[in-house]
Amino acid sequence: MPVGLIALALGGFGIGLTEFVIMGLLPEVAADFQVSEATAGWLISGYALAVVVGALLLTAAMTRFERKPVLAVLMVLFIVGNLVSALAPDYWSMMAGRIIAALSHGAFFGIGTVVAANMVAPTKKAGAIAIMFTGLTAANVLGVPFGTMLGQAAGWRSTFWAITGIGLLALVGILTLVPKTGSGDAAPGGLRSELRAFRSGQVWLSILVTVLGYGGMFGAFTYIAFTLTEVSGFSAGTVPWLLILFGVGLFIGNTLGGKAADKNVDRTLLAVLAGLVVVLVVFALTADSQPMTIASMVLLGGFGFATVPGLQMRVMKYADNAPTLASGANIGAFNVGNALGAWLGGITITAGLGYTSPIWAGAGTTLLGLAVMALAAAGAKRIKTLKHAQVPATGTEQTAPEPAVR
Structure with a gap:
Protein backbone atom coordinates (compact mmCIF):
# COMPACT_ATOMS: atom_id res chain seq x y z
CA MET A 1 0.00 0.00 0.00
CA PRO A 2 1.47 3.41 -0.96
CA VAL A 3 2.16 5.43 2.21
CA GLY A 4 0.64 8.50 0.56
CA LEU A 5 -2.77 6.88 1.00
CA ILE A 6 -2.29 7.10 4.77
CA ALA A 7 -1.87 10.88 4.54
CA LEU A 8 -5.02 11.15 2.42
CA ALA A 9 -6.92 8.94 4.87
CA LEU A 10 -5.78 11.15 7.78
CA GLY A 11 -7.07 14.20 5.94
CA GLY A 12 -10.36 12.36 5.37
CA PHE A 13 -10.48 11.52 9.08
CA GLY A 14 -10.17 15.18 10.07
CA ILE A 15 -12.75 16.30 7.53
CA GLY A 16 -15.22 13.60 8.57
CA LEU A 17 -14.73 14.57 12.22
CA THR A 18 -15.42 18.23 11.43
CA GLU A 19 -18.61 17.34 9.59
CA PHE A 20 -20.16 14.96 12.11
CA VAL A 21 -18.83 15.75 15.61
CA ILE A 22 -20.86 18.97 15.81
CA MET A 23 -24.01 16.83 16.08
CA GLY A 24 -22.97 15.64 19.52
CA LEU A 25 -21.89 19.12 20.64
CA LEU A 26 -24.91 21.18 19.56
CA PRO A 27 -26.31 21.61 23.10
CA GLU A 28 -22.99 23.00 24.37
CA VAL A 29 -22.55 25.26 21.33
CA ALA A 30 -26.13 26.54 21.57
CA ALA A 31 -25.75 27.30 25.28
CA ASP A 32 -22.40 29.07 24.78
CA PHE A 33 -23.69 31.33 22.01
CA GLN A 34 -27.14 31.68 23.61
CA VAL A 35 -29.04 30.50 20.53
CA SER A 36 -31.73 27.87 20.14
CA GLU A 37 -30.74 24.32 19.20
CA ALA A 38 -32.60 24.79 15.92
CA THR A 39 -30.43 27.82 15.17
CA ALA A 40 -27.34 25.89 16.20
CA GLY A 41 -28.45 23.16 13.78
CA TRP A 42 -27.77 25.53 10.90
CA LEU A 43 -24.09 24.97 11.63
CA ILE A 44 -24.70 21.48 10.18
CA SER A 45 -26.85 22.62 7.25
CA GLY A 46 -24.52 25.50 6.40
CA TYR A 47 -21.60 23.10 6.32
CA ALA A 48 -23.41 20.69 3.98
CA LEU A 49 -24.36 23.45 1.53
CA ALA A 50 -20.81 24.81 1.54
CA VAL A 51 -19.49 21.32 0.74
CA VAL A 52 -21.55 21.26 -2.47
CA VAL A 53 -20.35 24.75 -3.47
CA GLY A 54 -16.71 23.90 -2.76
CA ALA A 55 -16.96 20.56 -4.53
CA LEU A 56 -17.94 22.30 -7.75
CA LEU A 57 -16.39 25.77 -7.70
CA LEU A 58 -13.08 25.10 -5.93
CA THR A 59 -12.48 21.91 -7.88
CA ALA A 60 -13.22 23.74 -11.15
CA ALA A 61 -10.91 26.61 -10.21
CA MET A 62 -8.03 24.26 -9.38
CA THR A 63 -8.10 21.86 -12.32
CA ARG A 64 -5.25 23.71 -14.05
CA PHE A 65 -2.84 23.15 -11.16
CA GLU A 66 -0.91 20.07 -10.06
CA ARG A 67 -2.97 18.03 -7.65
CA LYS A 68 -0.51 17.56 -4.79
CA PRO A 69 -0.06 21.31 -4.10
CA VAL A 70 -3.82 21.76 -4.45
CA LEU A 71 -4.44 19.13 -1.78
CA ALA A 72 -2.00 20.96 0.51
CA VAL A 73 -3.78 24.30 -0.06
CA LEU A 74 -7.15 22.68 0.65
CA MET A 75 -5.82 21.24 3.90
CA VAL A 76 -4.58 24.72 4.89
CA LEU A 77 -8.11 26.02 4.21
CA PHE A 78 -9.47 23.22 6.41
CA ILE A 79 -7.04 24.13 9.22
CA VAL A 80 -7.97 27.82 9.04
CA GLY A 81 -11.69 27.01 9.15
CA ASN A 82 -11.35 24.88 12.27
CA LEU A 83 -9.07 27.44 13.90
CA VAL A 84 -11.72 30.11 13.32
CA SER A 85 -14.33 27.77 14.87
CA ALA A 86 -12.15 27.10 17.93
CA LEU A 87 -11.65 30.84 18.50
CA ALA A 88 -15.14 32.01 17.47
CA PRO A 89 -16.41 34.76 19.81
CA ASP A 90 -19.99 34.50 18.53
CA TYR A 91 -22.38 32.36 16.49
CA TRP A 92 -21.75 33.98 13.11
CA SER A 93 -17.99 33.68 13.52
CA MET A 94 -18.54 30.00 14.20
CA MET A 95 -20.68 29.75 11.05
CA ALA A 96 -17.89 31.42 9.04
CA GLY A 97 -15.39 28.88 10.35
CA ARG A 98 -17.71 26.01 9.45
CA ILE A 99 -18.17 27.32 5.91
CA ILE A 100 -14.43 27.88 5.39
CA ALA A 101 -13.69 24.31 6.49
CA ALA A 102 -16.55 22.90 4.40
CA LEU A 103 -15.31 24.55 1.21
CA SER A 104 -12.27 22.29 1.34
CA HIS A 105 -14.33 19.12 1.95
CA GLY A 106 -15.72 18.33 -1.49
CA ALA A 107 -12.65 19.45 -3.41
CA PHE A 108 -10.30 17.49 -1.12
CA PHE A 109 -12.20 14.23 -1.54
CA GLY A 110 -12.85 14.87 -5.23
CA ILE A 111 -9.21 15.57 -6.08
CA GLY A 112 -7.88 13.17 -3.46
CA THR A 113 -9.71 10.20 -4.93
CA VAL A 114 -8.11 10.89 -8.32
CA VAL A 115 -4.68 11.09 -6.70
CA ALA A 116 -5.33 7.90 -4.68
CA ALA A 117 -6.45 6.00 -7.77
CA ASN A 118 -3.32 7.02 -9.65
CA MET A 119 -1.03 5.73 -6.91
CA VAL A 120 -1.92 2.10 -7.67
CA ALA A 121 -2.38 -0.33 -10.54
CA PRO A 122 -5.59 -0.06 -12.59
CA THR A 123 -7.01 -3.23 -10.98
CA LYS A 124 -6.68 -1.71 -7.49
CA LYS A 125 -8.12 1.77 -8.01
CA ALA A 126 -11.41 1.26 -6.13
CA GLY A 127 -9.48 -0.31 -3.26
CA ALA A 128 -7.21 2.74 -3.07
CA ILE A 129 -10.25 5.02 -3.00
CA ALA A 130 -11.69 2.86 -0.22
CA ILE A 131 -8.49 3.33 1.82
CA MET A 132 -8.82 7.10 1.51
CA PHE A 133 -12.46 6.91 2.63
CA THR A 134 -11.38 4.73 5.56
CA GLY A 135 -10.50 8.02 7.23
CA LEU A 136 -14.11 9.10 6.90
CA THR A 137 -15.39 5.83 8.34
CA ALA A 138 -12.87 6.00 11.20
CA ALA A 139 -14.15 9.48 11.98
CA ASN A 140 -17.59 7.96 12.53
CA VAL A 141 -16.39 4.88 14.44
CA LEU A 142 -13.85 6.53 16.75
CA GLY A 143 -13.60 10.25 16.13
CA VAL A 144 -17.17 11.34 16.73
CA PRO A 145 -17.72 9.48 20.06
CA PHE A 146 -14.33 10.52 21.48
CA GLY A 147 -14.57 14.02 20.03
CA THR A 148 -17.96 14.42 21.69
CA MET A 149 -16.64 13.15 25.00
CA LEU A 150 -13.66 15.54 24.77
CA GLY A 151 -15.96 18.46 24.03
CA GLN A 152 -18.28 17.59 26.91
CA ALA A 153 -15.37 17.19 29.35
CA ALA A 154 -13.12 20.09 28.33
CA GLY A 155 -15.49 22.37 26.42
CA TRP A 156 -16.59 22.14 22.80
CA ARG A 157 -13.72 24.38 21.65
CA SER A 158 -11.21 21.71 22.72
CA THR A 159 -12.62 19.39 20.06
CA PHE A 160 -12.00 21.94 17.32
CA TRP A 161 -8.48 22.56 18.62
CA ALA A 162 -7.89 18.81 18.36
CA ILE A 163 -9.27 18.76 14.79
CA THR A 164 -6.95 21.66 13.90
CA GLY A 165 -4.03 19.55 15.13
CA ILE A 166 -5.19 16.60 13.02
CA GLY A 167 -5.30 18.93 10.02
CA LEU A 168 -1.69 19.98 10.63
CA LEU A 169 -0.58 16.34 10.78
CA ALA A 170 -2.44 15.59 7.55
CA LEU A 171 -0.81 18.61 5.86
CA VAL A 172 2.66 17.37 6.82
CA GLY A 173 1.74 13.90 5.57
CA ILE A 174 0.52 15.22 2.21
CA LEU A 175 3.66 17.31 1.71
CA THR A 176 6.02 14.45 2.60
CA LEU A 177 4.24 11.22 1.59
CA VAL A 178 2.05 11.96 -1.44
CA PRO A 179 4.05 11.56 -4.68
CA LYS A 180 4.94 14.81 -6.42
CA THR A 181 5.03 13.30 -9.88
CA GLY A 182 3.40 10.38 -11.61
CA SER A 183 0.54 9.49 -13.90
CA GLY A 184 -2.41 11.79 -13.44
CA ASP A 185 -0.69 14.21 -11.09
CA ALA A 186 -1.75 17.17 -13.18
CA ALA A 187 -4.99 17.43 -15.10
CA PRO A 188 -4.38 17.74 -18.86
Whole structure:
Protein backbone atom coordinates (compact mmCIF):
# COMPACT_ATOMS: atom_id res chain seq x y z
CA MET A 1 0.00 0.00 0.00
CA PRO A 2 1.47 3.41 -0.96
CA VAL A 3 2.16 5.43 2.21
CA GLY A 4 0.64 8.50 0.56
CA LEU A 5 -2.77 6.88 1.00
CA ILE A 6 -2.29 7.10 4.77
CA ALA A 7 -1.87 10.88 4.54
CA LEU A 8 -5.02 11.15 2.42
CA ALA A 9 -6.92 8.94 4.87
CA LEU A 10 -5.78 11.15 7.78
CA GLY A 11 -7.07 14.20 5.94
CA GLY A 12 -10.36 12.36 5.37
CA PHE A 13 -10.48 11.52 9.08
CA GLY A 14 -10.17 15.18 10.07
CA ILE A 15 -12.75 16.30 7.53
CA GLY A 16 -15.22 13.60 8.57
CA LEU A 17 -14.73 14.57 12.22
CA THR A 18 -15.42 18.23 11.43
CA GLU A 19 -18.61 17.34 9.59
CA PHE A 20 -20.16 14.96 12.11
CA VAL A 21 -18.83 15.75 15.61
CA ILE A 22 -20.86 18.97 15.81
CA MET A 23 -24.01 16.83 16.08
CA GLY A 24 -22.97 15.64 19.52
CA LEU A 25 -21.89 19.12 20.64
CA LEU A 26 -24.91 21.18 19.56
CA PRO A 27 -26.31 21.61 23.10
CA GLU A 28 -22.99 23.00 24.37
CA VAL A 29 -22.55 25.26 21.33
CA ALA A 30 -26.13 26.54 21.57
CA ALA A 31 -25.75 27.30 25.28
CA ASP A 32 -22.40 29.07 24.78
CA PHE A 33 -23.69 31.33 22.01
CA GLN A 34 -27.14 31.68 23.61
CA VAL A 35 -29.04 30.50 20.53
CA SER A 36 -31.73 27.87 20.14
CA GLU A 37 -30.74 24.32 19.20
CA ALA A 38 -32.60 24.79 15.92
CA THR A 39 -30.43 27.82 15.17
CA ALA A 40 -27.34 25.89 16.20
CA GLY A 41 -28.45 23.16 13.78
CA TRP A 42 -27.77 25.53 10.90
CA LEU A 43 -24.09 24.97 11.63
CA ILE A 44 -24.70 21.48 10.18
CA SER A 45 -26.85 22.62 7.25
CA GLY A 46 -24.52 25.50 6.40
CA TYR A 47 -21.60 23.10 6.32
CA ALA A 48 -23.41 20.69 3.98
CA LEU A 49 -24.36 23.45 1.53
CA ALA A 50 -20.81 24.81 1.54
CA VAL A 51 -19.49 21.32 0.74
CA VAL A 52 -21.55 21.26 -2.47
CA VAL A 53 -20.35 24.75 -3.47
CA GLY A 54 -16.71 23.90 -2.76
CA ALA A 55 -16.96 20.56 -4.53
CA LEU A 56 -17.94 22.30 -7.75
CA LEU A 57 -16.39 25.77 -7.70
CA LEU A 58 -13.08 25.10 -5.93
CA THR A 59 -12.48 21.91 -7.88
CA ALA A 60 -13.22 23.74 -11.15
CA ALA A 61 -10.91 26.61 -10.21
CA MET A 62 -8.03 24.26 -9.38
CA THR A 63 -8.10 21.86 -12.32
CA ARG A 64 -5.25 23.71 -14.05
CA PHE A 65 -2.84 23.15 -11.16
CA GLU A 66 -0.91 20.07 -10.06
CA ARG A 67 -2.97 18.03 -7.65
CA LYS A 68 -0.51 17.56 -4.79
CA PRO A 69 -0.06 21.31 -4.10
CA VAL A 70 -3.82 21.76 -4.45
CA LEU A 71 -4.44 19.13 -1.78
CA ALA A 72 -2.00 20.96 0.51
CA VAL A 73 -3.78 24.30 -0.06
CA LEU A 74 -7.15 22.68 0.65
CA MET A 75 -5.82 21.24 3.90
CA VAL A 76 -4.58 24.72 4.89
CA LEU A 77 -8.11 26.02 4.21
CA PHE A 78 -9.47 23.22 6.41
CA ILE A 79 -7.04 24.13 9.22
CA VAL A 80 -7.97 27.82 9.04
CA GLY A 81 -11.69 27.01 9.15
CA ASN A 82 -11.35 24.88 12.27
CA LEU A 83 -9.07 27.44 13.90
CA VAL A 84 -11.72 30.11 13.32
CA SER A 85 -14.33 27.77 14.87
CA ALA A 86 -12.15 27.10 17.93
CA LEU A 87 -11.65 30.84 18.50
CA ALA A 88 -15.14 32.01 17.47
CA PRO A 89 -16.41 34.76 19.81
CA ASP A 90 -19.99 34.50 18.53
CA TYR A 91 -22.38 32.36 16.49
CA TRP A 92 -21.75 33.98 13.11
CA SER A 93 -17.99 33.68 13.52
CA MET A 94 -18.54 30.00 14.20
CA MET A 95 -20.68 29.75 11.05
CA ALA A 96 -17.89 31.42 9.04
CA GLY A 97 -15.39 28.88 10.35
CA ARG A 98 -17.71 26.01 9.45
CA ILE A 99 -18.17 27.32 5.91
CA ILE A 100 -14.43 27.88 5.39
CA ALA A 101 -13.69 24.31 6.49
CA ALA A 102 -16.55 22.90 4.40
CA LEU A 103 -15.31 24.55 1.21
CA SER A 104 -12.27 22.29 1.34
CA HIS A 105 -14.33 19.12 1.95
CA GLY A 106 -15.72 18.33 -1.49
CA ALA A 107 -12.65 19.45 -3.41
CA PHE A 108 -10.30 17.49 -1.12
CA PHE A 109 -12.20 14.23 -1.54
CA GLY A 110 -12.85 14.87 -5.23
CA ILE A 111 -9.21 15.57 -6.08
CA GLY A 112 -7.88 13.17 -3.46
CA THR A 113 -9.71 10.20 -4.93
CA VAL A 114 -8.11 10.89 -8.32
CA VAL A 115 -4.68 11.09 -6.70
CA ALA A 116 -5.33 7.90 -4.68
CA ALA A 117 -6.45 6.00 -7.77
CA ASN A 118 -3.32 7.02 -9.65
CA MET A 119 -1.03 5.73 -6.91
CA VAL A 120 -1.92 2.10 -7.67
CA ALA A 121 -2.38 -0.33 -10.54
CA PRO A 122 -5.59 -0.06 -12.59
CA THR A 123 -7.01 -3.23 -10.98
CA LYS A 124 -6.68 -1.71 -7.49
CA LYS A 125 -8.12 1.77 -8.01
CA ALA A 126 -11.41 1.26 -6.13
CA GLY A 127 -9.48 -0.31 -3.26
CA ALA A 128 -7.21 2.74 -3.07
CA ILE A 129 -10.25 5.02 -3.00
CA ALA A 130 -11.69 2.86 -0.22
CA ILE A 131 -8.49 3.33 1.82
CA MET A 132 -8.82 7.10 1.51
CA PHE A 133 -12.46 6.91 2.63
CA THR A 134 -11.38 4.73 5.56
CA GLY A 135 -10.50 8.02 7.23
CA LEU A 136 -14.11 9.10 6.90
CA THR A 137 -15.39 5.83 8.34
CA ALA A 138 -12.87 6.00 11.20
CA ALA A 139 -14.15 9.48 11.98
CA ASN A 140 -17.59 7.96 12.53
CA VAL A 141 -16.39 4.88 14.44
CA LEU A 142 -13.85 6.53 16.75
CA GLY A 143 -13.60 10.25 16.13
CA VAL A 144 -17.17 11.34 16.73
CA PRO A 145 -17.72 9.48 20.06
CA PHE A 146 -14.33 10.52 21.48
CA GLY A 147 -14.57 14.02 20.03
CA THR A 148 -17.96 14.42 21.69
CA MET A 149 -16.64 13.15 25.00
CA LEU A 150 -13.66 15.54 24.77
CA GLY A 151 -15.96 18.46 24.03
CA GLN A 152 -18.28 17.59 26.91
CA ALA A 153 -15.37 17.19 29.35
CA ALA A 154 -13.12 20.09 28.33
CA GLY A 155 -15.49 22.37 26.42
CA TRP A 156 -16.59 22.14 22.80
CA ARG A 157 -13.72 24.38 21.65
CA SER A 158 -11.21 21.71 22.72
CA THR A 159 -12.62 19.39 20.06
CA PHE A 160 -12.00 21.94 17.32
CA TRP A 161 -8.48 22.56 18.62
CA ALA A 162 -7.89 18.81 18.36
CA ILE A 163 -9.27 18.76 14.79
CA THR A 164 -6.95 21.66 13.90
CA GLY A 165 -4.03 19.55 15.13
CA ILE A 166 -5.19 16.60 13.02
CA GLY A 167 -5.30 18.93 10.02
CA LEU A 168 -1.69 19.98 10.63
CA LEU A 169 -0.58 16.34 10.78
CA ALA A 170 -2.44 15.59 7.55
CA LEU A 171 -0.81 18.61 5.86
CA VAL A 172 2.66 17.37 6.82
CA GLY A 173 1.74 13.90 5.57
CA ILE A 174 0.52 15.22 2.21
CA LEU A 175 3.66 17.31 1.71
CA THR A 176 6.02 14.45 2.60
CA LEU A 177 4.24 11.22 1.59
CA VAL A 178 2.05 11.96 -1.44
CA PRO A 179 4.05 11.56 -4.68
CA LYS A 180 4.94 14.81 -6.42
CA THR A 181 5.03 13.30 -9.88
CA GLY A 182 3.40 10.38 -11.61
CA SER A 183 0.54 9.49 -13.90
CA GLY A 184 -2.41 11.79 -13.44
CA ASP A 185 -0.69 14.21 -11.09
CA ALA A 186 -1.75 17.17 -13.18
CA ALA A 187 -4.99 17.43 -15.10
CA PRO A 188 -4.38 17.74 -18.86
CA GLY A 189 -6.38 20.41 -20.63
CA GLY A 190 -7.54 22.28 -17.54
CA LEU A 191 -11.16 23.23 -16.89
CA ARG A 192 -12.33 22.90 -20.50
CA SER A 193 -11.11 19.31 -20.60
CA GLU A 194 -12.73 18.55 -17.25
CA LEU A 195 -16.10 19.95 -18.38
CA ARG A 196 -16.13 17.54 -21.32
CA ALA A 197 -16.69 14.73 -18.83
CA PHE A 198 -20.24 15.98 -18.32
CA ARG A 199 -21.10 15.17 -21.92
CA SER A 200 -21.29 11.56 -20.79
CA GLY A 201 -24.75 10.33 -19.92
CA GLN A 202 -23.11 7.66 -17.76
CA VAL A 203 -21.50 10.36 -15.58
CA TRP A 204 -24.90 11.97 -14.96
CA LEU A 205 -26.55 8.62 -14.26
CA SER A 206 -23.77 7.76 -11.81
CA ILE A 207 -24.23 11.07 -9.98
CA LEU A 208 -28.00 10.45 -9.78
CA VAL A 209 -27.38 6.99 -8.31
CA THR A 210 -25.13 8.63 -5.71
CA VAL A 211 -27.85 11.10 -4.71
CA LEU A 212 -30.56 8.45 -4.44
CA GLY A 213 -28.56 5.51 -3.09
CA TYR A 214 -26.60 7.41 -0.45
CA GLY A 215 -29.58 9.67 0.27
CA GLY A 216 -31.70 6.64 1.13
CA MET A 217 -29.21 5.41 3.70
CA PHE A 218 -28.59 8.86 5.20
CA GLY A 219 -32.31 9.64 5.38
CA ALA A 220 -32.80 6.60 7.60
CA PHE A 221 -29.71 7.44 9.65
CA THR A 222 -30.54 11.11 10.28
CA TYR A 223 -33.42 10.31 12.64
CA ILE A 224 -32.01 7.04 13.96
CA ALA A 225 -31.76 8.28 17.56
CA PHE A 226 -35.54 8.74 17.66
CA THR A 227 -36.07 5.26 16.22
CA LEU A 228 -33.70 3.69 18.74
CA THR A 229 -35.25 5.35 21.79
CA GLU A 230 -38.93 5.68 20.84
CA VAL A 231 -39.44 2.47 18.84
CA SER A 232 -36.68 0.04 19.83
CA GLY A 233 -36.81 1.04 23.50
CA PHE A 234 -33.10 1.71 24.04
CA SER A 235 -32.04 4.28 26.62
CA ALA A 236 -30.51 7.54 25.42
CA GLY A 237 -27.18 6.53 26.98
CA THR A 238 -27.06 3.44 24.77
CA VAL A 239 -27.36 5.39 21.52
CA PRO A 240 -23.65 6.37 21.19
CA TRP A 241 -22.62 2.71 21.51
CA LEU A 242 -25.15 1.69 18.88
CA LEU A 243 -23.75 4.39 16.61
CA ILE A 244 -20.31 2.84 17.06
CA LEU A 245 -21.80 -0.44 15.76
CA PHE A 246 -23.10 1.51 12.78
CA GLY A 247 -19.58 2.89 12.30
CA VAL A 248 -18.09 -0.61 12.43
CA GLY A 249 -20.47 -1.54 9.62
CA LEU A 250 -19.29 1.52 7.66
CA PHE A 251 -15.67 0.43 7.99
CA ILE A 252 -16.33 -3.16 6.90
CA GLY A 253 -18.64 -2.13 4.04
CA ASN A 254 -16.21 0.47 2.73
CA THR A 255 -13.34 -2.05 2.66
CA LEU A 256 -15.27 -4.95 1.09
CA GLY A 257 -17.13 -2.65 -1.30
CA GLY A 258 -13.83 -1.29 -2.63
CA LYS A 259 -12.42 -4.77 -3.22
CA ALA A 260 -15.59 -5.94 -4.97
CA ALA A 261 -15.79 -2.81 -7.15
CA ASP A 262 -12.26 -3.46 -8.42
CA LYS A 263 -13.55 -6.71 -9.89
CA ASN A 264 -16.80 -5.40 -11.40
CA VAL A 265 -18.10 -1.98 -10.41
CA ASP A 266 -21.60 -2.20 -11.94
CA ARG A 267 -22.31 -5.69 -10.61
CA THR A 268 -21.12 -4.61 -7.16
CA LEU A 269 -23.31 -1.51 -7.08
CA LEU A 270 -26.39 -3.44 -8.22
CA ALA A 271 -25.86 -6.11 -5.55
CA VAL A 272 -25.08 -3.65 -2.75
CA LEU A 273 -27.99 -1.31 -3.53
CA ALA A 274 -30.37 -4.28 -3.67
CA GLY A 275 -28.99 -5.48 -0.33
CA LEU A 276 -29.43 -2.00 1.16
CA VAL A 277 -33.10 -1.94 0.14
CA VAL A 278 -33.64 -5.30 1.85
CA VAL A 279 -31.84 -4.13 5.02
CA LEU A 280 -33.93 -0.96 5.22
CA VAL A 281 -37.21 -2.85 4.75
CA VAL A 282 -36.29 -5.46 7.38
CA PHE A 283 -35.15 -2.72 9.76
CA ALA A 284 -38.45 -0.84 9.37
CA LEU A 285 -40.45 -4.03 9.98
CA THR A 286 -38.45 -5.20 13.03
CA ALA A 287 -37.43 -1.91 14.69
CA ASP A 288 -39.37 -2.88 17.84
CA SER A 289 -36.98 -5.81 18.36
CA GLN A 290 -33.71 -4.82 20.02
CA PRO A 291 -31.64 -7.78 18.71
CA MET A 292 -32.87 -7.18 15.15
CA THR A 293 -32.20 -3.45 15.52
CA ILE A 294 -28.61 -4.11 16.57
CA ALA A 295 -28.09 -6.34 13.53
CA SER A 296 -29.79 -3.79 11.27
CA MET A 297 -27.51 -1.00 12.50
CA VAL A 298 -24.38 -2.92 11.50
CA LEU A 299 -25.85 -3.98 8.15
CA LEU A 300 -27.16 -0.47 7.40
CA GLY A 301 -23.68 0.95 7.83
CA GLY A 302 -22.11 -1.93 5.91
CA PHE A 303 -24.35 -1.86 2.83
CA GLY A 304 -24.70 1.93 2.94
CA PHE A 305 -20.97 2.63 2.74
CA ALA A 306 -20.12 -0.33 0.51
CA THR A 307 -21.55 1.80 -2.31
CA VAL A 308 -19.10 4.68 -1.82
CA PRO A 309 -15.89 3.40 -3.53
CA GLY A 310 -17.88 2.00 -6.45
CA LEU A 311 -19.94 5.17 -6.94
CA GLN A 312 -16.81 7.33 -6.91
CA MET A 313 -14.93 4.92 -9.18
CA ARG A 314 -17.80 4.75 -11.68
CA VAL A 315 -17.95 8.51 -12.14
CA MET A 316 -14.21 8.67 -12.69
CA LYS A 317 -14.36 5.73 -15.12
CA TYR A 318 -16.85 7.42 -17.45
CA ALA A 319 -15.20 10.82 -17.12
CA ASP A 320 -12.36 9.31 -19.20
CA ASN A 321 -9.17 11.38 -18.98
CA ALA A 322 -10.79 14.30 -17.13
CA PRO A 323 -11.99 12.84 -13.84
CA THR A 324 -11.22 15.62 -11.35
CA LEU A 325 -14.30 17.85 -11.66
CA ALA A 326 -16.63 14.87 -12.12
CA SER A 327 -15.14 13.33 -8.97
CA GLY A 328 -15.71 16.57 -7.06
CA ALA A 329 -19.26 16.82 -8.38
CA ASN A 330 -19.96 13.32 -7.10
CA ILE A 331 -18.71 14.29 -3.63
CA GLY A 332 -21.22 17.14 -3.82
CA ALA A 333 -23.85 14.60 -4.85
CA PHE A 334 -23.25 12.65 -1.63
CA ASN A 335 -24.13 15.79 0.33
CA VAL A 336 -27.16 16.50 -1.86
CA GLY A 337 -28.23 12.95 -1.02
CA ASN A 338 -27.71 13.72 2.68
CA ALA A 339 -29.98 16.76 2.43
CA LEU A 340 -32.58 14.93 0.32
CA GLY A 341 -32.75 11.96 2.68
CA ALA A 342 -33.02 14.15 5.78
CA TRP A 343 -35.72 16.28 4.12
CA LEU A 344 -37.83 13.30 3.09
CA GLY A 345 -37.47 11.71 6.52
CA GLY A 346 -38.51 14.96 8.18
CA ILE A 347 -41.59 15.17 5.98
CA THR A 348 -42.72 11.67 6.96
CA ILE A 349 -42.27 12.37 10.68
CA THR A 350 -44.08 15.71 10.40
CA ALA A 351 -46.93 13.91 8.64
CA GLY A 352 -47.34 11.74 11.74
CA LEU A 353 -46.18 8.50 10.12
CA GLY A 354 -43.98 7.54 13.06
CA TYR A 355 -40.28 7.17 13.70
CA THR A 356 -39.85 4.22 11.34
CA SER A 357 -41.18 6.28 8.44
CA PRO A 358 -37.75 7.76 7.54
CA ILE A 359 -36.50 4.18 7.15
CA TRP A 360 -39.35 3.38 4.77
CA ALA A 361 -38.64 6.63 2.88
CA GLY A 362 -34.97 5.61 2.69
CA ALA A 363 -35.93 2.20 1.30
CA GLY A 364 -38.05 3.83 -1.40
CA THR A 365 -35.32 6.30 -2.32
CA THR A 366 -32.69 3.56 -2.50
CA LEU A 367 -35.01 1.41 -4.62
CA LEU A 368 -35.27 4.30 -7.08
CA GLY A 369 -31.47 4.54 -7.04
CA LEU A 370 -31.26 0.81 -7.80
CA ALA A 371 -33.56 1.29 -10.80
CA VAL A 372 -31.36 4.11 -12.14
CA MET A 373 -28.28 1.95 -11.60
CA ALA A 374 -29.88 -0.91 -13.54
CA LEU A 375 -30.59 1.52 -16.39
CA ALA A 376 -27.01 2.81 -16.31
CA ALA A 377 -25.54 -0.72 -16.24
CA ALA A 378 -27.70 -1.78 -19.18
CA GLY A 379 -26.58 1.27 -21.15
CA ALA A 380 -22.92 0.60 -20.35
CA LYS A 381 -23.28 -3.03 -21.43
CA ARG A 382 -24.89 -1.95 -24.68
CA ILE A 383 -22.01 0.46 -25.37
CA LYS A 384 -19.47 -2.30 -24.72
CA THR A 385 -21.29 -4.67 -27.08
CA LEU A 386 -21.37 -2.04 -29.84
CA LYS A 387 -17.66 -1.33 -29.44
CA HIS A 388 -16.82 -5.03 -29.69
CA ALA A 389 -18.98 -5.28 -32.80
CA GLN A 390 -16.90 -2.49 -34.38
CA VAL A 391 -13.66 -4.55 -34.12
CA PRO A 392 -13.05 -6.60 -37.31
CA ALA A 393 -11.11 -9.86 -37.51
CA THR A 394 -7.83 -7.96 -37.99
CA GLY A 395 -8.20 -6.54 -34.50
CA THR A 396 -8.22 -2.93 -35.75
CA GLU A 397 -11.08 -0.91 -34.36
CA GLN A 398 -13.11 1.01 -36.93
CA THR A 399 -14.32 4.55 -36.36
CA ALA A 400 -18.08 4.70 -35.91
CA PRO A 401 -20.58 7.24 -34.58
CA GLU A 402 -20.65 7.19 -30.78
CA PRO A 403 -23.89 6.05 -29.13
CA ALA A 404 -26.11 8.85 -27.80
CA VAL A 405 -25.72 7.75 -24.19
CA ARG A 406 -22.11 7.21 -23.10
